[in-house]
Amino acid sequence: MAEHLPKPEELAHIDYRPPRKDWRDPRVEFRKGVFCYSAAPKNLEYLGLPNPRKWQPFDKDWKLPPNWKQIILEGMRERLEKYRSFRLFMDICVRCGACADKCHFFVGSGDPKNMPVLRAELIRSVYRRYFTAAGRLFPNLAGARELTEDVLKEWFYYFYQCTECRRCSVFCPYGIDTAEVTMIGRELLTLVGCNINWVLEPVANCYRTGNHLGIQPHGFKDSIEFAVGELAEITGIRVEAPINKKGAEVLVVMPSADYFGTPHYFTLLGYLMVFHEIGLDYTFSAFASEGGNFGLFTSHEMIKRLNAKIYAEAKRLKVKWIIGCECGHMWRVLHQYMDTMNGPADFLEIPISPFTGTRFENARSTKMIHISEFTSDLIHHGKLRLDPSRNDHWTVTYHDSCNISRAMGLFEEPRYILKKVCNNFHEMPENTIREQTFCCGSGSGLGTDENLEMRLRGGFPRANAVKYVRDRFGVNLLACMCAIDKATLPPLLEYWVPGVEVAGVHELVGNALVMRGERERTTDLRGQAFKSEEALAHA
Ligand code: SF4
Ligand code: SF4
Secondary structure, three states: OOOOOOOHHHHOOOOOOOOOOOOOOOOOOOOOOOOOOEOOHHHHHHHOOOOOOOOOOOOOOOOOOOOHHHHHHHHHHHHHHHOHHHHHHHHOOOOOOOOOOOOHHHHHHOOHHHOHHHHHHHHHHHHHHHHOHHHHHOHHHHOOOOOOHHHHHHHHHHHOOOOOOOHHHHHOOOOOOHHHHHHHHHHHHHHOOOOEHHHHHHHHHHHHHOOOOOOOHHHHHHHHHHHHHHHHHHHOOOOOOOEOOOOOOEEEEOOOHHHHOOOHHHHHHHHHHHHHHHOOOEEEOOOOOOOOOHHHHOOHHHHHHHHHHHHHHHHHHOOOEEEEOOOOHHHHHHHHOHHHHHOOOOOOOOOEOOOOOOEOHHHOOOOEEEHHHHHHHHHHOOOOOEOHHHHOOOOEEEOOOHHHHHHOOOOHHHHHHHHHHOOOEOOOOHHHOHHHOOOOOOOOOOOOOOOHHHHHHHOHHHHHHHHHHHHHHOOOEEEEOOHHHHHHHHHHHHHHOOOOEEEEHHHHHHHHEOOOOOOOOOEOOOOOEOOOHHHHHHO
């Protein structure tokens, strides 16, 4: 954890008094710990994005193109015509304030411009000035502002302090989705070369090799083989993990973090165990080696470019349907955009589980199901032998990752699985889970180190709810189904709620799964000893 960070008790002291300066004053201070570094020119060049150059947000001169203002306003006009939702969100906010205290960045920072209503107002005020008669004629009365360099810098500051989590939209009586406003704001900034490296580096890597880290096919193969070897040591069973196998029934796509990071890696072991145990005819692809799509944090065009590989690989490998693994924003893209952007995938079939006969009608258009749908269906039909006592060293709670829960409505399947594979499960308070879940504070490409203070502030409400169940029920494990969460929640909890670890749902499935022919197991997938019968008797 960075040394310059304030202590938790200092950071928890949040000043909610409104600042004295007028909200229309756009000046912001790019202070260490609260902003992200700019994208390296090589990444913009690789992706063919405009205005690659060396600059940083704290520089006075951002080296914008001479006609930057015209580019932004033209970009706005184009998007107002193209996206009905954007125009609607610019027009219909009545400033009722229902969303004001719902954003984790406002709760954790006290900065009013982190209220969703005011975040959107930063761009809405420019919309009024240039695209409405009232704003042109009576700018002060209409709440309109000139587009200046300071306003552009303010956009950059606040649109990279929004994780596009959509919690605010749940509370807006008009359904205004500030995440979509942020997406457009970031897209406009990208038109003049203003993006952050933690987004564009993975995007460039993904465009080159298919995954965020730039791992090439032979590296992908090595990683999977390593996992197979390790699993053989743990269970005594050598599983098959086919890659690029033509004619397999199912293509499995996972976030790359599952094969290069921890605790994600234990989740991968869990998938491999389940697939082996039921005898699924599947394949990974060394090219669709990333489900995650940081295009979501760049532009609609970039979402499409990065997502295209999944259907392309499904076609090349001649599979029938697709399983997607534990990832957050990957699912937002798959669920909400893939079919219309890169489909229709008429060459695929509606997913039917070969083991239970369940036909996943909900995936009729995308032909892709979430692994928690697949596994919960297996458990429901008694296809997996489970020993939940193997997870008795954990007292578990579940974090609804924003995109899986709020964006696609997957609330019950992970809970069903967890209750079957763990004996000790406790929910966090109702207003912090399911559709009201609080973001990890680091989504949408903000999970980097230079903005750690802001991440900890944004993650404060989530951590607070974890603290509640830790103190009340002794929770020591937070389960989740998002690769970003698995990477960013551990430092968040270490700071706010020490003693609580993070795991994927399929790691816990892997612990509990009793495989046919396995050697006697005494440890979980992390190598930690199962709770002994003696310890259980004293519990
Ligand atoms: S809840 Fe909706 S209408 Fe009310 S201020 Fe927020 S965005 Fe505007
Ligand atoms: S989408 Fe999430 S981060 Fe963005 S303004 Fe709404 S609540 Fe805040």
